[in-house]
């Protein structure tokens with residue numbers, strides 16, 4: 006089929022590339038000229054494992070195209086996918102300005118009957134509004150149907166998730182449209198769940214909110230484990246063996262970041278608030294997460310009287326491994342605070358440094374390796390569990406002024422750190438090391 010995808014961010018580009026991989030002829034549209042130029046030259050504007058290869062392959066097969074021109078991009082499209090951003094507004098609600106603009110673009114430039122498919126995460130009721138805006142501005146006499154098709158991919162494994170997802174959700178009030186988009190998706194071989202539009206929109210928010218709740222829950226348990234000498238990893242494993250609980254998303258750490266959990270939890274609180282419902286549980290989840298992002302700072306401040314002039318190494322800046330995405334990364338809160346306290350901060354990330362430079366303080370110093378960041382520092386903080394960081398030779402910490410590692414992602418075994426003689430603090434895993442055990 007002929008498909009247009011509007012927006013080529015993490016979701017739009019991955020969607021476009023994967024739809025072309027299963028045989029569709031896909032045109033991706035973006036208003037960002039620099040991005041489109043890059044993609045036309047076969048270069049992915051984002052870091053996502055496997056994406057570049059699949060992109061090049063389908064460009065060469067003549068079934069993947071990029072343009073800034075909406076009319077050209079929509080030409081002959083059986084379906085137009087909306088995959089633009091829905092960022093957080095100041096009050097926490099989702100900003101629909103990009104989605105609304107795309108609805109107007111569609112109304113003006115679509116020239117044949119089209120099914121509009123919303124991939125962007127949008128508040129309940131938005132797809133009905135999208136249809137209204139398109140109908141109200143429609144230039145040509147064509148039929149428009151809408152399908153809510155929320156996206157569940159994770160950054161860092163987006164391609165893998167697209168081909169091996171647990172479900173594809175399609176919400177529509179048009180049987181014809183739902184069937185057409187079901188047909189479009191058949192090639193993924195992923196179970197398809199069809200429902201009404203509003204339930205599909207809610208499935209997306211409810212899923213993200215539930216996953217965020219699991220994370221805040223295990224982080225609260227970790228904080229208690231710290232105080233009662235239990236090990237949260239063993240606790241999570243024991244809990245996860247119960248199939249009703251499941252073993253995923255029970256990794257304690259310094260909270261969730263990224264472009265979605267923080268904004269989608271707040272948006273759902275707003276969605277509930279708009280119908281006079283106080284979503285108390287989710288408010289707690291958000292509050293716990295804010296507290297958790299500051300955990301390493303609390304541990305560091307307990308350890309030093311003052312951070313003035315201290316050299317602190319920060320390993321990992323992205324919000325999670327295998328992505329260059331820095332949106333809502335814990336590193337933002339942590340490095341800003343360290344710098345405010347007068348510390349000199351030396352950061353290292355294998356991939357996200359360029360994006361970090363646009364978001365973090367000008368006072369940050371960026372190093373090209375773990376070794377360079379750590380050498381001569383008073384403390385090392387671990388923020389992102391990149392494989393390269395998890396598998397670093399522990400001897401590297403001996404090049405610090407004093408080997409103190411505060412790990413927000415539980416990267417190392419307590420026994421190993423003890424064996425090497427490193428003062429090691431992690432999350433929810435108390436250590437029995439005494440001062441004499443450390444290398445001084």
Ligand SMILES: NC(=O)C1=CN([C@@H]2O[C@H](COP(=O)(O)OP(=O)(O)OC[C@H]3O[C@@H](n4cnc5c(N)ncnc54)[C@H](O)[C@@H]3O)[C@@H](O)[C@H]2O)C=CC1
Nearest residue numbers: 012013014015016034035036037088089090091125126156
């Ligand atoms: N990033 C993720 O992992 C996931 C994101 N989502 C949701 O998907 C949506 C998109 O998210 P991202 O891909 O992260 O966004 P993004 O911010 O990375 O990309 C959005 C793209 O849309 C383009 N754009 C904006 N207005 C446009 C217009 N009128 N015409 C053409 N292009 C336009 C922008 O230039 C940008 O390249 C959001 O609603 C998000 O909540 C859902 C699941 C996963």
Ligand SMILES: O=C(O)[C@H]1O[C@H](OP(=O)(O)OP(=O)(O)OC[C@H]2O[C@@H](n3ccc(=O)[nH]c3=O)[C@H](O)[C@@H]2O)[C@H](O)[C@@H](O)[C@@H]1O
Nearest residue numbers: 156157158159160254255256258260261262263265324325
């Ligand atoms: O709507 C979205 O944008 C996406 O949001 C998340 O995907 P993503 O944000 O890419 O990454 P996750 O792997 O879910 O991690 C999110 C955050 O939670 C943290 N996390 C995750 C899992 C865990 O057990 N513990 C934990 O602290 C990660 O470090 C990261 O900061 C969801 O997992 C996707 O299903 C969803 O499509």
